[in-house]
Amino acid sequence: MVKVAIIDYGLGNLRSIKRGLEKVNSRTVITHEKKDIRDCDGIVLPGVGAFEEAIKNLRPISDEILNQIGDGKPLLGICLGLQLLFSISTEGGIHKGLDIFKGRVIRLPSNVKIPHIGWNTIKILKPENPLYRDIPDNSYVYFVHSYYGDIEDKNKIISVTDYGVKFPSAVADSQVFATQFHPEKSGRTGLQILKNFVSILKS
Amino acid sequence: MLAKRIIPCLDVMNGRVVKGVGFKGLRDAGDPVELASYYYEQGADEILFLDITASYEKRDIMIDVVERTSEAIFIPFTVGGGIRDIEDIRLILSSGADKVSINTAAVKNPELIRRSARMFGSQCIVSSIDIKRVYVRSEEEAPDKTVLETPQGKCWWSIYIYGGRKMVDLDAFKWAEKVTDLGAGEIVVSSLDFDGTKQGYDIEFLRELSRRVSVPIIASSGAGNLKHILDALTIGGADAALAASIFHYGIYSIREVKEYLAENGVTVRI
Numbered sequence: 001m002v003k004v005a006i007i008d009y010g011l012g013n014l015r016s017i018k019r020g021l022e023k024v025n026s027r028t029v030i031t032h033e034k035k036d037i038r039d040c041d042g043i044v045l046p047g048v049g050a051f052e053e054a055i056k057n058l059r060p061i062s063d064e065i066l067n068q069i070g071d072g073k074p075l076l077g078i079c080l081g082l083q084l085l086f087s088i089s090t091e092g093g094i095h096k097g098l099d100i101f102k103g104r105v106i107r108l109p110s111n112v113k114i115p116h117i118g119w120n121t122i123k124i125l126k127p128e129n130p131l132y133r134d135i136p137d138n139s140y141v142y143f144v145h146s147y148y149g150d151i152e153d154k155n156k157i158i159s160v161t162d163y164g165v166k167f168p169s170a171v172a173d174s175q176v177f178a179t180q181f182h183p184e185k186s187g188r189t190g191l192q193i194l195k196n197f198v199s200i201l202k203s
Numbered sequence: 204m205l206a207k208r209i210i211p212c213l214d215v216m217n218g219r220v221v222k223g224v225g226f227k228g229l230r231d232a233g234d235p236v237e238l239a240s241y242y243y244e245q246g247a248d249e250i251l252f253l254d255i256t257a258s259y260e261k262r263d264i265m266i267d268v269v270e271r272t273s274e275a276i277f278i279p280f281t282v283g284g285g286i287r288d289i290e291d292i293r294l295i296l297s298s299g300a301d302k303v304s305i306n307t308a309a310v311k312n313p314e315l316i317r318r319s320a321r322m323f324g325s326q327c328i329v330s331s332i333d334i335k336r337v338y339v340r341s342e343e344e345a346p347d348k349t350v351l352e353t354p355q356g357k358c359w360w361s362i363y364i365y366g367g368r369k370m371v372d373l374d375a376f377k378w379a380e381k382v383t384d385l386g387a388g389e390i391v392v393s394s395l396d397f398d399g400t401k402q403g404y405d406i407e408f409l410r411e412l413s414r415r416v417s418v419p420i421i422a423s424s425g426a427g428n429l430k431h432i433l434d435a436l437t438i439g440g441a442d443a444a445l446a447a448s449i450f451h452y453g454i455y456s457i458r459e460v461k462e463y464l465a466e467n468g469v470t471v472r473i
Contacts, residue, residue, distance in 0.1 A: 015270070015274060015298075016273050049323075115325060115388055117388065118206060118419070118442065118443070119205070119248055120205045120206065121204065142279060144279075144326045146325075146326075182279075184277060185277060185301065187277055187278055191277055
């Protein structure tokens with residue numbers, strides 16, 4: 001059974017993502033230790049809270065995460081976990097992210113209710129991406145966010161969602177995947193996405 | 204497109220569902236976790252637990268419910284009832300709930316909304332508002348209140364705390380605007396006039412509120428039939444509808460509600 005390291009940076013609860021990953025047959029470890037990040041088959045960067053606090057808590061282990069990604073270890077960023085992978089966030093000032101995806105994290109437009117809370121559809125642009133295996137186009141997934149990652153290389157967008165603006169609801173670059181929505185809160189669709197991520201770790 | 208949400212509400216006392224009814228396949232209809240799992244499987248978009256445990260000392264039972272629920276269902280859930288301070292909020296969120304709903308404590312200390320929204324994020328702070336109509340003959344009777352014409356007559360809306368037992372002389376619209384400014388991410392509106400009546404939600408209130416606040420509104424109390432839910436989401440402009448008895452007594456399944464809404468042009472997740 002593959003082992004997934006769920007990065008704990010001290011914000012929010014990780015119970016659902018842990019349970020979701022276990023339900024699709026993986027072992028999990030909730031951690032902020034470099035050793036666990038080295039020893040696992042894949043990394044999940046979950047997301048709750050504010051960018052500034054999260055990136056601050058992540059700094060001590062970010063070099064290890066980057067090393068492992070550099071070596072080809074798969075990573076799944078979720079919600080704020082997606083945003084942390086971007087170059088810069090504009091949430092509460094200007095803050096540097098991990099710079100894996102070039103682009104800025106910006107606020108949703110003001111013509112819609114913010115936060116974007118609830119079930120919305122994903123328009124899948126890259127159905128061949130392994131993260132979206134067996135996921136029908138226009139599936140509903142659960143969102144809770146006020147900011148989104150405005151990625152420079154549009155070719156890395158694997159799905160978009162319409163909420164005042166068509167924003168990237170998931171991005172991918174080889175073994176790094178990230179969703180703006182919460183697969184662990186997205187019912188069966190979400191569990192299938194987690195299962196797909198675990199399958200990527202096996203291959 | 205963003206779907207309108209259907210949210211079953213479970214009243215929980217001392218760790219047991221109040222008004223729990225046996226569904227086929229349920230081992231224990233009184234177990235909140237089991238009932239929440241049932242609704243999850245049926246296609247509920249979220250679950251709301253309202254903890255009506257009277258004794259504060261017994262609240263660790265609810266924490267156990269929250270922990271077990273977060274491991275059983277893969278949709279968001281909210282816990283409300285009896286939340287007093289930041290520590291209560293922290294405990295419930297860290298036990299696995301996605302959101303907390305706050306009512307009385309926020310009225311008594313509005314700063315709680317601001318502080319908790321800043322600490323945990325607006326998305327997990329839900330302001331729950333109990334409203335009741337105060338009928339008047341003319342606007343002059345209530346000079347500093349929002350008086351509207353309704354099919355039942357002119358009225359303004361007052362808020363109530365302590366589970367509907369104590370009226371607060373505060374215009375419900377102004378209060379809703381205030382909690383939004385303080386950082387509440389959603390507002391649940393329960394009408395004491397309509398609760399349990401199966402006469403429908405307070406559409407007039409919802410319609411005006413959705414004009415005045417920018418956060419999602421969850422209509423609660425009063426659903427007796429499918430048209431009531433449709434009206435709350437369309438005429439009332441609510442983003443979600445919460446219901447208890449129509450689901451618990453098996454009058455409608457979540458699927459039936461959603462199919463009806465979809466037939467009537469409402470975007471829902473089926």
